[in-house]
Amino acid sequence: MSDDFSPFGRLALIGIGLIGSSIAINAKARGLARHIAISTRSAQTLARAEELGLGDSYHRDAAEAVRDADLVILCVPVGSVGAVTQHIANDLKPGSILSDVGSVKGSIVAQMSPHVPEGVHLVPAHPIAGTEQSGPDAGFLELFEKRWCILTPIEGSNMAAVARLKAFWEACGSDVEEMAADHHDLVLAITSHLPHLIAYNIVGTAYDLEEVTQSEVVKYSASGFRDFTRLASSDPTMWRDVFLNNREATLEMLARFSEDLSTLQRAIRDGRGEQLFETFTKTRAIRRQIIEAGQETAKPNFGRNKPPKKWEG
Amino acid sequence: MSDDFSPFGRLALIGIGLIGSSIAINAKARGLARHIAISTRSAQTLARAEELGLGDSYHRDAAEAVRDADLVILCVPVGSVGAVTQHIANDLKPGSILSDVGSVKGSIVAQMSPHVPEGVHLVPAHPIAGTEQSGPDAGFLELFEKRWCILTPIEGSNMAAVARLKAFWEACGSDVEEMAADHHDLVLAITSHLPHLIAYNIVGTAYDLEEVTQSEVVKYSASGFRDFTRLASSDPTMWRDVFLNNREATLEMLARFSEDLSTLQRAIRDGRGEQLFETFTKTRAIRRQIIEAGQETAKPNFGRNKPPKKWEG
Numbered sequence: 011m012s013d014d015f016s017p018f019g020r021l022a023l024i025g026i027g028l029i030g031s032s033i034a035i036n037a038k039a040r041g042l043a044r045h046i047a048i049s050t051r052s053a054q055t056l057a058r059a060e061e062l063g064l065g066d067s068y069h070r071d072a073a074e075a076v077r078d079a080d081l082v083i084l085c086v087p088v089g090s091v092g093a094v095t096q097h098i099a100n101d102l103k104p105g106s107i108l109s110d111v112g113s114v115k116g117s118i119v120a121q122m123s124p125h126v127p128e129g130v131h132l133v134p135a136h137p138i139a140g141t142e143q144s145g146p147d148a149g150f151l152e153l154f155e156k157r158w159c160i161l162t163p164i165e166g167s168n169m170a171a172v173a174r175l176k177a178f179w180e181a182c183g184s185d186v187e188e189m190a191a192d193h194h195d196l197v198l199a200i201t202s203h204l205p206h207l208i209a210y211n212i213v214g215t216a217y218d219l220e221e222v223t224q225s226e227v228v229k230y231s232a233s234g235f236r237d238f239t240r241l242a243s244s245d246p247t248m249w250r251d252v253f254l255n256n257r258e259a260t261l262e263m264l265a266r267f268s269e270d271l272s273t274l275q276r277a278i279r280d281g282r283g284e285q286l287f288e289t290f291t292k293t294r295a296i297r298r299q300i301i302e303a304g305q306e307t308a309k310p311n312f313g314r315n316k317p318p319k320k321w322e323g
Numbered sequence: 324m325s326d327d328f329s330p331f332g333r334l335a336l337i338g339i340g341l342i343g344s345s346i347a348i349n350a351k352a353r354g355l356a357r358h359i360a361i362s363t364r365s366a367q368t369l370a371r372a373e374e375l376g377l378g379d380s381y382h383r384d385a386a387e388a389v390r391d392a393d394l395v396i397l398c399v400p401v402g403s404v405g406a407v408t409q410h411i412a413n414d415l416k417p418g419s420i421l422s423d424v425g426s427v428k429g430s431i432v433a434q435m436s437p438h439v440p441e442g443v444h445l446v447p448a449h450p451i452a453g454t455e456q457s458g459p460d461a462g463f464l465e466l467f468e469k470r471w472c473i474l475t476p477i478e479g480s481n482m483a484a485v486a487r488l489k490a491f492w493e494a495c496g497s498d499v500e501e502m503a504a505d506h507h508d509l510v511l512a513i514t515s516h517l518p519h520l521i522a523y524n525i526v527g528t529a530y531d532l533e534e535v536t537q538s539e540v541v542k543y544s545a546s547g548f549r550d551f552t553r554l555a556s557s558d559p560t561m562w563r564d565v566f567l568n569n570r571e572a573t574l575e576m577l578a579r580f581s582e583d584l585s586t587l588q589r590a591i592r593d594g595r596g597e598q599l600f601e602t603f604t605k606t607r608a609i610r611r612q613i614i615e616a617g618q619e620t621a622k623p624n625f626g627r628n629k630p631p632k633k634w635e636g
Contacts, residue, residue, distance in 0.1 A: 089596075113546075138546045141623035142610075148623070157545055187542075197535050202546035205525060209550075211587055212521060213606040215513070215580045222510050228612045229500075232470055233426075233451045233515035234554055236619045237522075239610035241547055246603035253591045253599055264588055267528045268581070274524055275577055278566045283402075286566055290559035293526040297455075297552035299541045306549045310454035310461070312625035 015181045018043040022079035024072045024094055026050045026059045027245070028140060029111045030085030031149025034064040036182040039151055049075035059146045073101040081178065083135075084110040089251035092121030104129035107171045111137055113198060113248075115162040115191035117255035123164065131171035136160045136194065137184060138202075144245040155183035156304055162191040199259035203252055204267060207260065209241035210249070328494040331356040335392035337385045337407055339363045339372045340558070341453060342424045343398030344462025347377040349495040352464055362388035372459045386414040394491065396448075397423040402564035405434030417442035420484045424450055426511060426561075428475040428504035430568035436477065444484035449473045449507065450497060451515075457558040468496035469617055475504040512572035516565055517580060520573065522554035523562070 021043035023030045030048075037043045048065035049072040050056050060068045069075040076082045076098045084091050091110055102108060108130050112118045118134050126132045139157035141148065159179040163172050176186045189197070216227045216235065227235065253260055277285040300306045307313050334356035336343045343361075350356045361378035362385045363369050373381045382388040389395045389411045397404050404423055415421060421443050425431045431447050439445045452470035454461065472492040476485050489499045502510070529540045529548065540548065566573055590598040613619045620626050 138543050140546070143623045158542055160543075197539050197543055198546060200529050200532060200535050201540055201543040201548040204528075205547035205551060207587060207591075208521060208525060208584075209547075210603050210606050211584050212518060212580055213609055214602050215517075215576070215583045217605060217609060218583070219513060219579070222513050224609070224612070226510050227514055228609065228616050228618065229471055230451050230473075230510055230514040231613045231616075232618050233453070233511060234518035234522075235514040236610075236613050237550055237554060238518060239606070239613055239619070240625065241550060242603075242606040243610040244603075246600050246607070249603050250596050250599040254594055254596055257591055257594070261588065261591060263528070264584075266532070267525055268584070270528045270531070271521075271524050271577075271581070274520060275574065278570055278574060281567055281570070283563050283567055286563040287559050289527050290523050290555075290557075290562050292530060293523050293552070293555040294559070296526055296530060296537070296541065297549075297556040299537070300544045300549050300552055303541050305541065305545050306552070307627045309627075310456045312553065312627050314620040314622075314625050314627075 015040075015042060015177055017041055018080040018178070020045045020047060020079040020081075022047040022049065022075040022082045023065070023085055024049050024075060024082065024098070025085035026055060026064065026146045027085060028144050028148040028153075029137065030083075031059065031062070031064055031146040032139075032151070032153040033083060033085065033111075033149075033182070034059075035149050035151050036154065038064075040181055042178060042181055043081070047075040047079060055146060062146055064146060064149070073098050076103075077101045078103055079106060081107045081109070081175070084108075084112075087248045087251040088112040088114050088117060088255045091118055092125070095122045095125040099125045099127055102127055102130045105131075107131045107133055107175055109133050109135045109175055111135060113202060113252050114256040115160075115194045119162070119164055119191050131168040132164060133167055133172050133175045134162045134164070134191065135175060135179065136162070136198075137179065139184075140244075142240045142243045144248070152183070154179070157184055159184040159186050160194055161186060161188050162194050163188060164191070195256050195259045199256060199263045203256055203260045204263045206241050206244060206249055207253065207264065208267070209238040212238050213242035328353075328355060328490055330354055331393040331491070333358045333360060333392040333394075335360040335362065335388045335395045336378070336398055337362050337388060337395065337411070338398035339368060339377065339459045340398060341457050341461040341466075342450065343396075344372065344375070344377055344459045345452075345464070345466040346396060346398065346424075346495070347372075348462050348464050349467065351377075353494055355491060355494055356394070360388040360392060368459060375459055377459060377462070386411050389416075390414045391416055392419055394420045394422070394488075397421075397425075400561045400564040401425040401427050401430060401568045404431055405438070408435045408438040412438045412440055415440055415443045418444075420444045420446055420488055422446050422448045422488055424448060426515060426565050427569040428473075428507045432475070432477055432504050444481040445477060446480055446485050446488045447475045447477070447504065448488060448492065449475070449511075450492065452497075453557075455553045455556045457561070465496070467492070470497055472497040472499050473507055474499060474501050475507050476501060477504070508569050508572045512569060512576045516569055516573045517576045519554050519557060519562055520566065520577065521580070522551040525551050526555040
């Protein structure tokens, strides 16, 4: 058990994908809750979660899982939080904390707020962590380690509840920051949503080409393309919901991106090498800052360069 | 020494950045040449190459390095190969092989061909390998291991010379394929040039934002953005030259990309979730194929997930 954290009695996780299962693993390994109740609608996923021993009780019905829970975390796609909240509302315990892990916060608040009963503390949260994998098998202990978790308390949020949730995420290894929901959505539009959209798009473009075969794209992908395929293999349901629920900010960032791309396009067409050189130089600095901030490996090629076998000539 | 490779007498490397130094390390470790002559215009870089012990002789003047060389490989930015070829032309040995490592092949052939003396065998080559780092310190033995190297022989290329160069690259660990220069440039436009352009562009967009601070972009970059910063920290001179020298194919692929992006943009604006879901699903398959082809790690997050320190709660 974490030294400076007094555990929750019952933690209910609604949804047990990459994030849900990583929370479960953390809660169990670090003693953050005395009982972990897991719920998901899919019988198969629930059975797998039980097989993996992720929780203490398993429920097809989310309402059953949240009964008597002190902390309820919705780990479902952003498009589903409204319906889930409505479904569990009557079973939420007065004084309990209701949170989520969604990549969009304005829409989350709008969807959940109308259903949250008096006395239940809604504190939306977003752990900035993940991999391109999904499902209960994808979770692991270190996922949140040294990653940021953003809380977006709403007007009138209970301060003790916010502090409790902050301590929970810190116990999972995260650094926690508070932010207004709309600012969160703008920041994530550029750091996460647009990058995913661009990655999905370029992989899609390559997929549809006729002049270059898919097998050529695959063979020569190490020249840059493969980097994009990681984001472009993320969970389609999750990302569909992100774009539908952070529409304005994503479209705004996309408009900026497209303007800048037109500028580069013209520079290439007109053969303006100096302009290209200048753009390509200023972008170098940002990676250095990210590495210095501990958010990225300093190893070349993300450290994946080690060959399959050592040369033994 | 590699079992099935009879070494070159003198190998001259003109330019000693990431690729040049990796070739030098391979040639030395695997005994692919009896003498490695290294040349670069920068006194500082040349001194560093000597400090690293990358070669057997070191030359400020490329013409001096290529004298009596059996294999000459230009490892300079694509925009410089014409001038370098012109400069060394008179000193190239009859019967020797002249090659390069440029990411663009049509322009390379056009730039070099006019200067290549009768009896010297021009065989353009492109090892599809690299990292975001540059300079003589960036090279390493395993860079070409299991990566493709594309040869684009020109009309009338000497077949023995092509076979010799193929064997050289295979001895460095590469799989070798032959291709027409213009097809190479189209394939690389989608697998490498467009990805780099997009990466430079999105990092540039983030750099210029006013609503989101650079420190926020850095902090929350693990949500997707950081993946792009790797390509966007590649050598600016090299990439300026690539775009200026593969203008048509890059602009063509960029046009496709932009069309597809407009389609996605409209789907988001109109809230067409099914269309988004469909696009995001088909792109997943390509990464699986790349992993199966041994061109990418199967580990989530490129394997960089291991936390800085283990949790010891």
